[in-house]
Amino acid sequence: MKPVALHRSILVALAAAIGLSAGPALSQSPHTHQHSFSGAERWAHVFDDPARDAWQKPHEVIQALALPPDALVADVGAGTGYFAARLANMLPRGKVYAVDVEPDMVRYLGERAKREGRPNMIAVAGAPSDPKIPEKVDLVLMVDVHHHIDERVRYFREMQRYLKPGGRVAIIDFRPDSPTGPPRAARLEASVVVDELARAGYRLAREHGFLPNQYFLVFEPKS
Template sequence: MPHRFENAEEWAKRFDDPERDTWQKPDEVVKALALPEDAKVADIGAGTGYFAVRLARAVPRGRVYGVDIEPDMARYLGERAKRENLGNLEPVLGGAEDPRLPELVDVAIIVDTYHHFGDRAGYMRRVHESLRPGGRVVIIDYRKESPRGPPAEHKLPPEQVRGELESVGFRQVGTHDFLPDQYFLVFERG
């Protein structure tokens, strides 16, 4: 599903709208990740930093890479990290085929973004290579029946996501069901 997300300041009004907290439940999501304080985390499709800033606060002795393919989003996230005094949050200008992470990470989280990937298997192979042994990838995306998110024809069922990730060496190790509009799948690097 190709889609451009230029003009970060405009997108921030939507992405960081406090109303989003009621259904996205970001604090519960971060808590469910059970991250050690020194974890290295990649927020892939970080956008304006809705999750990245929360993750950075959750891992004060760790590092968070906010990955986005839009240069303006990476710029905005870097400025936001400075503004919010989050020295452990680093924007990364990723590619459409590769997150371009500067080091191996413990966890990669992909929220509301997986359905945008063109070559999902190829991209997830790169994510697999970017994780430490035993590292996890978390996919949170919209259920088909959800009134939120992209049009229904662009939404992927969790079974399809599971199959795609298993085909590149991940194995599902968990799921959470507290999000009203999305599935929350946890995979481990095999």
């Protein structure tokens, strides 16, 4: 999937989950896929709508990850920084790489870090096939991104080079039976994610069940 289409799909899913109308600007018709996605400030109102907190439970998610205050984290598919900004706030001696493939999102992330005084939140321009994390991290967090990735087994196999010893990958995505989220045909069962990560060289280390619409899976490399 092209990066523009990927972000449009994520925004549609979030808009639907929050109860907003995505409108014609997020049309999935083929002629829109070649256009540059922009307007991060506008879509910050979707990503960061307080109504999202009720079902996304960001603080509970971060607490469940049990990160030390000096942890290095990569939020891959960070969007406008919904999780990245919270992580930076809760990891005062750590560092958060907010990775996105859309240039306008990367620009917004950098500006948000400066505006909110978060020097430990660093915007990173990734690629659809490579997050390009600048250094090895303790955790890679991917929220509502997994089902958009092409060649997922290869992607996660290669991601291991970005993990420190003992590093983890946390994947949060919409369950097939969730009343909100992307089209049901685009959703993956948690068992499919576990199988794909196993083939990429990971084992399921922890599964959290407190999110009402999404599964929350934490993986570690097998060796």
